[in-house]
Amino acid sequence: MSTIDQSKIRNFCIVAHIDHGKSTLADRIIEKTGLLTSREMQAQILDNMDLERERGITIKAQTVRIVYQAKDGNEYIFNLIDTPGHVDFNYEVSRALAACDGAILVVDAAQGIEAQTLANVYLALDHDLDVFPVINKIDLPSAEPERVKNEIEDVIGIEAQDAPLISAKNGIGIEDVLEAIVEKIPAPGGSPDNPLQALIFDSVYDSYKGVIVFCRIKEGRVKKGTKIKMMATGATAEVVEVGYFGAGQFIPCDELAAGMVGYLTASIKNVKDTAVGDTVTDLENPCKEPLPGYKKVNSMVYCGMYPADGAKYPDLRDALEKLKLNDASLNYEPETSIALGFGFRCGFLGLLHLEIIQERLEREYNLDLVTTAPGVIYRVYKTNGEMIELTNPSNLPDPSEIDYMEEPVVSAEIMVTTEFIGPIMQLCQERRGRYVSTEYIEASRALLKYELPLNEIIYDFFDALKSRSRGYASFDYELKGYEQSKLVKLDILINHEEVDALSFIVHADSAYERGRKMCEKLKDEIPRHLFEIPIQAAVGGKIIARETVKAMRKDVLAKCYGGDITRKKKLLEKQKEGKKRMRQVGSVEIPQSAFMSVLKLDDD
Amino acid sequence: MRELSIYIHIPFCVRKCLYCDFLSAPAGREEIESYVNLLLREIKKQSIFYGDHRVISIFLGGGTPSLLPAADVERILEQIRRCYPVAADAEITIECNPGTVTAEKLHHYITGGINRLSVGLQSTDDAELARIGRIHSCRDFLESYRLAREAGFGNINVDLMAALPGQSVDSYRRTLERVTALAPEHISAYSLILEEGTPLYVNRSSYTFPTEEEDREMYVLTGKYLEEAGYRRYEISNYAREGFACRHNRVYWRRGDYAGFGLGASSMVGNVRWKNPEKYASYAAYVEQAEKREADEVQVLTAQEQMEEFMFLGLRLAEGVDVEEFQSLFGKSMEEVYGEPIAAFEAQGLLRRKGRMLALTPRGIDVSNVVFAAFLF
Numbered sequence: 001m002s003t004i005d006q007s008k009i010r011n012f013c014i015v016a017h018i019d020h021g022k023s024t025l026a027d028r029i030i031e032k033t034g035l036l037t038s039r040e041m042q043a044q045i046l047d048n049m050d051l052e053r054e055r056g057i058t059i060k061a062q063t064v065r066i067v068y069q070a071k072d073g074n075e076y077i078f079n080l081i082d083t084p085g086h087v088d089f090n091y092e093v094s095r096a097l098a099a100c101d102g103a104i105l106v107v108d109a110a111q112g113i114e115a116q117t118l119a120n121v122y123l124a125l126d127h128d129l130d131v132f133p134v135i136n137k138i139d140l141p142s143a144e145p146e147r148v149k150n151e152i153e154d155v156i157g158i159e160a161q162d163a164p165l166i167s168a169k170n171g172i173g174i175e176d177v178l179e180a181i182v183e184k185i186p187a188p189g190g191s192p193d194n195p196l197q198a199l200i201f202d203s204v205y206d207s208y209k210g211v212i213v214f215c216r217i218k219e220g221r222v223k224k225g226t227k228i229k230m231m232a233t234g235a236t237a238e239v240v241e242v243g244y245f246g247a248g249q250f251i252p253c254d255e256l257a258a259g260m261v262g263y264l265t266a267s268i269k270n271v272k273d274t275a276v277g278d279t280v281t282d283l284e285n286p287c288k289e290p291l292p293g294y295k296k297v298n299s300m301v302y303c304g305m306y307p308a309d310g311a312k313y314p315d316l317r318d319a320l321e322k323l324k325l326n327d328a329s330l331n332y333e334p335e336t337s338i339a340l341g342f343g344f345r346c347g348f349l350g351l352l353h354l355e356i357i358q359e360r361l362e363r364e365y366n367l368d369l370v371t372t373a374p375g376v377i378y379r380v381y382k383t384n385g386e387m388i389e390l391t392n393p394s395n396l397p398d399p400s401e402i403d404y405m406e407e408p409v410v411s412a413e414i415m416v417t418t419e420f421i422g423p424i425m426q427l428c429q430e431r432r433g434r435y436v437s438t439e440y441i442e443a444s445r446a447l448l449k450y451e452l453p454l455n456e457i458i459y460d461f462f463d464a465l466k467s468r469s470r471g472y473a474s475f476d477y478e479l480k481g482y483e484q485s486k487l488v489k490l491d492i493l494i495n496h497e498e499v500d501a502l503s504f505i506v507h508a509d510s511a512y513e514r515g516r517k518m519c520e521k522l523k524d525e526i527p528r529h530l531f532e533i534p535i536q537a538a539v540g541g542k543i544i545a546r547e548t549v550k551a552m553r554k555d556v557l558a559k560c561y562g563g564d565i566t567r568k569k570k571l572l573e574k575q576k577e578g579k580k581r582m583r584q585v586g587s588v589e590i591p592q593s594a595f596m597s598v599l600k601l602d603d604d
Numbered sequence: 605m606r607e608l609s610i611y612i613h614i615p616f617c618v619r620k621c622l623y624c625d626f627l628s629a630p631a632g633r634e635e636i637e638s639y640v641n642l643l644l645r646e647i648k649k650q651s652i653f654y655g656d657h658r659v660i661s662i663f664l665g666g667g668t669p670s671l672l673p674a675a676d677v678e679r680i681l682e683q684i685r686r687c688y689p690v691a692a693d694a695e696i697t698i699e700c701n702p703g704t705v706t707a708e709k710l711h712h713y714i715t716g717g718i719n720r721l722s723v724g725l726q727s728t729d730d731a732e733l734a735r736i737g738r739i740h741s742c743r744d745f746l747e748s749y750r751l752a753r754e755a756g757f758g759n760i761n762v763d764l765m766a767a768l769p770g771q772s773v774d775s776y777r778r779t780l781e782r783v784t785a786l787a788p789e790h791i792s793a794y795s796l797i798l799e800e801g802t803p804l805y806v807n808r809s810s811y812t813f814p815t816e817e818e819d820r821e822m823y824v825l826t827g828k829y830l831e832e833a834g835y836r837r838y839e840i841s842n843y844a845r846e847g848f849a850c851r852h853n854r855v856y857w858r859r860g861d862y863a864g865f866g867l868g869a870s871s872m873v874g875n876v877r878w879k880n881p882e883k884y885a886s887y888a889a890y891v892e893q894a895e896k897r898e899a900d901e902v903q904v905l906t907a908q909e910q911m912e913e914f915m916f917l918g919l920r921l922a923e924g925v926d927v928e929e930f931q932s933l934f935g936k937s938m939e940e941v942y943g944e945p946i947a948a949f950e951a952q953g954l955l956r957r958k959g960r961m962l963a964l965t966p967r968g969i970d971v972s973n974v975v976f977a978a979f980l981f
């Protein structure tokens with residue numbers, strides 16, 4: 001396939017609210033285009049990370065090139081670019097969208113439009129994508145396709161009356177979708193004769209090929225030997241291979257030209273050189289300006305990660321290095337905790353991102369981790385005029401040096417059925433939310449807008465939202481900015497010693513409540529010692545809550561029968577083993593689970 | 605000649621107690637008969653390994669050894685005497701449960717050379733006994749005790765248990781009162797331990813156990829009450845009147861040689877530990893080959909393991925461990941090997957030095973597991 005007719009290319013993505021069937025539809029499209037037999041299909045081809053499959057979400061954008069024999073007799077090349085489905089990855093979504101010319105909007109025939117549907121469709125429209133809707137799950141008894149069509153037209157303002165009615169799960173209406181792709185999504189523009197201008201929308205690290213850069217060629221062409229330059233990072237390299245995406249594999253080809261989606265490799269060692277959103281150009285014949293929309297992705301949530309076994313510190317460092325190769329949005333730097341020893345302060349896009357990294361470290365790298373409470377980046381304005389961005393609560397300057405502090409605030413949109421507006425508004429109030437507006441989408445559904453401090457939503461806001469709306473509320477947010485706030489550092493003292501890894505920043509009004517809960521949790525977690533252990537929560541040296549772990553007063557192994565010493569020794573060994581899994585803070589041994597348990601303060 | 609203690613395991617009982625995870629089960633006449641025959645053969649076959657040993661104590665434990673017909677007990681003891689030199693003053697103990705002995709049986713014990721009786725009473729409160737599945741009443745105990753004295757037993761141990769379900773500090777004190785009133789020579793007092801898999805463990809939620817505070821109070825009361833009644837705590841859970849510390853028991857703590865015969869019995873001779881098979885069929889097969897001594901689990905103790913045991917077993921005894929003995933056994937000073945934990949525990953008041961002996965303090969006894977665990981490598 002040396003020359004590809006640009007007019008027969010369709011670059012598109014699928015946008016949807018989580019669970020509305022995006023990945024299933026993608027699978028069906030791949031299946032129907034005949035690239036793969038049903039036997040080869042795993043349940044969901046695009047989500048090829050285990051973790052993704054388990055969580056039912058797409059973490060890294062996946063892309064596939066397929067060939068479709070259309071009813072007009074022509075063969076079309078479809079590049080389906082899968083996008084992440086979580087608010088943590090909004091920037092990745094925006095770059096993936098920028099690589100497309102159109103989007104399929106999947107809406108659940110029973111659920112209708114949800115907060116993420118809106119957020120994603122607006123993102124798509126912002127990128128000038130031609131969006132056409134499909135109504136999925138029409139075979140559900142509760143499906144109301146007509147209502148949903150009207151809703152799409154009313155709320156989003158796009159034509160929906162001839163939207164394909166499909167069931168991705170059961171393969172109904174997929175042909176209609178394929179034809180609609182040909183018909184409604186425009187062919188890409190650009191000219192192969194212009195200087196190279198390609199958008200990086202993702203990259204993965206491969207230990208043989210180095211970084212594999214996923215890109216959309218907007219202008220020009222690239223092939224083996226082309227000397228390229230990343231315009232934002234300034235990195236240069238010589239292309240070793242170009243190709244396109246088979247299902248789950250990379251298929252080399254001679255050249256990628258304007259309008260095409262594919263990959264290139266150039267012996268690049270690190271994904272930080274190939275930042276998502278950056279523009280690849282020809283070093284010798286560069287384009288005039290980079291593509292718009294590049295921004296450096298900043299971590300929103302930070303936590304400390306420590307190896308449970310201190311000796312595994314180098315392993316953790318290596319593992320983070322490797323993950324970082326693949327994930328430019330992961331940040332980390334070494335830090336030392338008195339309680340936990342050597343570890344890293346790691347920055348993430350959000351809590352989901354944090355959890356994913358944590359799970360990957362544990363599963364793929366077999367590391368046992370101790371994680372400190374996640375926090376956001378606070379801005380501390382000192383009396384001397386200096387401003388520091390605080391990611392680790394223990395680095396908070398002395399209160400006498402602090403003029404004031406600011407915390408990040410997000411604009412949140414919550415879609416909720418009207419019956420739950422009350423409980424959800426209450427939840428937002430509890431989380432220090434500032435009410436902005438209520439928009440009624442239709443009689444029974446409303447879009448609540450709130451401004452919420454980020455640190456109030458990173459823990460369990462989403463869970464609380466779901467439980468207070470019986471699962472019906474959906475949620476989306478974006479960073480709004482920083483606002484001054486009455487913040488304090490809550491310290492935990494165990495046996496009168498401050499445990500740095502347990503300190504965190506909290507709003508002054510909730511300090512007492514959090515402190516009390518933490519003390520209670522820790523009391524259950526810390527085993528009895530030979531002496532009594534006070535557990536105290538303190539703000540600025542003032543104790544605000546206290547619990548006590550009573551002294552162990554009896555630990556006697558009485559029974560020893562018929563001289564069976566081995567059995568007795570096993571019990572002692574168990575006791576000794578238990579001690580090894582503890583962290584020594586002063587004279588107190590704290591189980592690792594204690595550090596984690598405080599992350600789950602709102603369970604009860 | 606080296607000293608040897610012999611343990612004979614009798615894995616039979618009338619009915620299993622609800623807390624019991626020892627190797628025992630109800631059995632019929634024929635099973636008992638064939639088991640005793642196996643035992644006799646094992647005792648004989650194994651004797652070739654103990655040519656330079658002299659037996660200083662024999663302990664028939666179980667299960668409920670007193671379930672055996674007196675004639676079987678006599679045969680076992682005769683067999684031991686036939687195959688091993690038994691010291692004239694050897695301590696020979698049999699365990700019995702209240703209600704399983706008769707005057708006649710006790711008489712046979714005496715004539716067979718048994719000079720110490722260990723009675724599994726646990727509590728004098730019938731409701732408490734019933735709750736843990738004991739088959740006897742307090743009255744049965746009193747009767748058996750009387751018979752034992754009448755038969756001429758001058759060295760009787762009574763087993764007691766604290767922290768039983770439904771037990772109160774007061775009822776436990778009554779048990780102590782009633783038992784000390786009888787003035788047995790020896791009292792073993794344990795706290796109930798819920799062993800996984802036992803009915804008591806499985807159904808633990810349907811019982812009311814003493815609170816931690818009560819458990820602790822009973823434990824403190826045991827020491828205090830018994831010492832006031834003239835008993836000396838010579839080991840963590842064993843109390844005896846002057847001169848009646850159990851010699852057999854001491855062998856375990858002092859790491860003397862002992863041979864265990866019978867199903868699942870443990871032995872340690874010359875720093876080698878082993879355990880007989882726990883399944884009847886395997887045990888029978890093992891006895892056929894007993895002259896080869898191919899036990900199930902053989903562990904040749906390394907120097908480190910010997911040191912660990914020296915510490916955590918020896919410290920169970922009131923007198924503690926002998927610092928100089930450690931040096932002469934291992935060629936290293938105790939200070940060199942365990943200096944750090946010892947210093948820490950001394951500072952915390954859990955261990956104390958007295959001449960060449962290092963022993964747990966009363967507080968150290970209370971939390972002895974913590975101390976012992978620190979001596980493991």
